[in-house]
Amino acid sequence: MPVSFRAKNTVGSTTLAITARAKELKAQGHDVVSFAAGEPDFDTPDFIKKAAIDAIQNGLTKYTPSSGTIELRQAIANKFQRDNQLSYNPKDQIVVSCGAKHSLYTLMQALVDAGDEVLIPAPFWVSYPEMVKLAGATPKILETCEKTKFKITARQLEENISPSTKVLIINSPSNPTGTVYTRKELESIAAVCVKRNIVVVSDEIYEKLCYANEPFVSIGSLGKDIYNLTVTVNGVSKAYAMTGWRIGYLGASKEIAQSVAKIQDHSTSNPTSISQAAALAALNADESTLNAMKEEFRKRRDFIVKCLDQIPQIDYIYPEGAFYVFCNISKTGLDSDTIAKKVLDEKDVACIPGSSFGADDYIRLGFATSMERIEEGTRRLAEWFQNNQRG
Ligand SMILES: Cc1ncc(COP(=O)(O)O)c(C=O)c1O
Numbered sequence: 001m002p003v004s005f006r007a008k009n010t011v012g013s014t015t016l017a018i019t020a021r022a023k024e025l026k027a028q029g030h031d032v033v034s035f036a037a038g039e040p041d042f043d044t045p046d047f048i049k050k051a052a053i054d055a056i057q058n059g060l061t062k063y064t065p066s067s068g069t070i071e072l073r074q075a076i077a078n079k080f081q082r083d084n085q086l087s088y089n090p091k092d093q094i095v096v097s098c099g100a101k102h103s104l105y106t107l108m109q110a111l112v113d114a115g116d117e118v119l120i121p122a123p124f125w126v127s128y129p130e131m132v133k134l135a136g137a138t139p140k141i142l143e144t145c146e147k148t149k150f151k152i153t154a155r156q157l158e159e160n161i162s163p164s165t166k167v168l169i170i171n172s173p174s175n176p177t178g179t180v181y182t183r184k185e186l187e188s189i190a191a192v193c194v195k196r197n198i199v200v201v202s203d204e205i206y207e208k209l210c211y212a213n214e215p216f217v218s219i220g221s222l223g224k225d226i227y228n229l230t231v232t233v234n235g236v237s238k239a240y241a242m243t244g245w246r247i248g249y250l251g252a253s254k255e256i257a258q259s260v261a262k263i264q265d266h267s268t269s270n271p272t273s274i275s276q277a278a279a280l281a282a283l284n285a286d287e288s289t290l291n292a293m294k295e296e297f298r299k300r301r302d303f304i305v306k307c308l309d310q311i312p313q314i315d316y317i318y319p320e321g322a323f324y325v326f327c328n329i330s331k332t333g334l335d336s337d338t339i340a341k342k343v344l345d346e347k348d349v350a351c352i353p354g355s356s357f358g359a360d361d362y363i364r365l366g367f368a369t370s371m372e373r374i375e376e377g378t379r380r381l382a383e384w385f386q387n388n389q390r391g
Pocket of ligand 1: 247
């Protein structure tokens with residue numbers, strides 16, 4: 001086969017595969033309820049679209065600096081300061097990329113080498129282990145359980161650090177569990193990372209979708225030492241319903257940010273100039289549209305858990321952030337791939353098997369869909385689970 005070991009060693013995205021199959025069924029005329037999506041169902045707000053149209057008409061259609069326009073990097077620096085109490089110099093500590101996925105991919109290329117280990121708490125977002133492998137390093141999975149709401153503890157972290165450990169990835173709020181780390185939990189994790197000199201990659205892409213009363217906490221804001229070790233990754237996809245625009249960004253020490261920038265110089269160059277203008281408008285606006293979307297997600301979260309409470313075969317961890325409910329299906333005695341396939345084939349309901357996230361006793365239901373569809377989809381799931389009880 002004329003392909004590299006690297007390509008052979010990379011696992012395809014199940015999330016994208018299930019979404020494609022659900023689309024196929026829809027095209028054949030099936031009334032598919034999709035809980036598979038990893039993106040808001042809202043349209044991008046009009047003022048953001050207008051900024052992009054203006055950018056086209058005003059000729060902002062050329063290359064920009066590879067790390068993003070200085071205006072956008074300044075808006076990101078302001079956002080980091082305002083929302084996260086993080087000070088990054090827009091000139092050399094911020095890099096804008098083609099989505100947070102791209103920020104994370106390039107970051108791994110910049111941080112690790114063969115022989116390095118990257119700690120990834122499970123359940124994890126599907127792309128983390130693959131990105132680590134693509135950088136030649138080794139993902140080391142830290143198993144968590146429902147008892148700790150799928151969060152790692154400082155003690156567990158410390159016990160798993162070896163001389164090869166270089167990086168820890170933290171994703172709060174989490175995809176797929178919706179779990180959010182508290183300030184206290186982050187403080188104890190930060191203390192271990194500082195003591196053992198571990199770089200923290202903090203994926204904060206769901207920051208704006210936190211439903212708890214406590215304010216969201218960025219681990220990098222918890223002191224000078226942890227600030228120096230942390231790379232804060234975020235983007236406009238989830239907060240502003242801008243998944244297709246492909247704008248993500250990171251803030252880091254000058255050395256790390258400039259290493260990422262060098263790699264980006266030789267791969268994508270700048271993210272689309274027009275999308276950058278749109279992201280600038282998004283980040284500089286007040287948060288009223290963003291809050292309206294968040295309130296709608298909160299209502300849906302409350303509604304979907306109420307519906308799931310009617311299905312005795314399903315348990316779940318109450319999601320405090322993002323737009324996913326991670327459902328324990330172990331009472332069925334079936335693995336997650338089988339369930340995801342069967343509910344799609346037999347009930348036209350699309351969900352993502354937990355196997356993709358390193359947790360085979362679970363399925364992920366995304367609630368970025370309307371109340372009516374949530375009601376209809378969970379009704380079908382209730383029927384399916386009722387008819388497929390163990391024994
Ligand atoms: C945890 C997590 N990180 C990063 C991303 C990437 O987001 P984007 O590349 O759209 O900015 C996603 C998208 O699904 C995600 O769930």
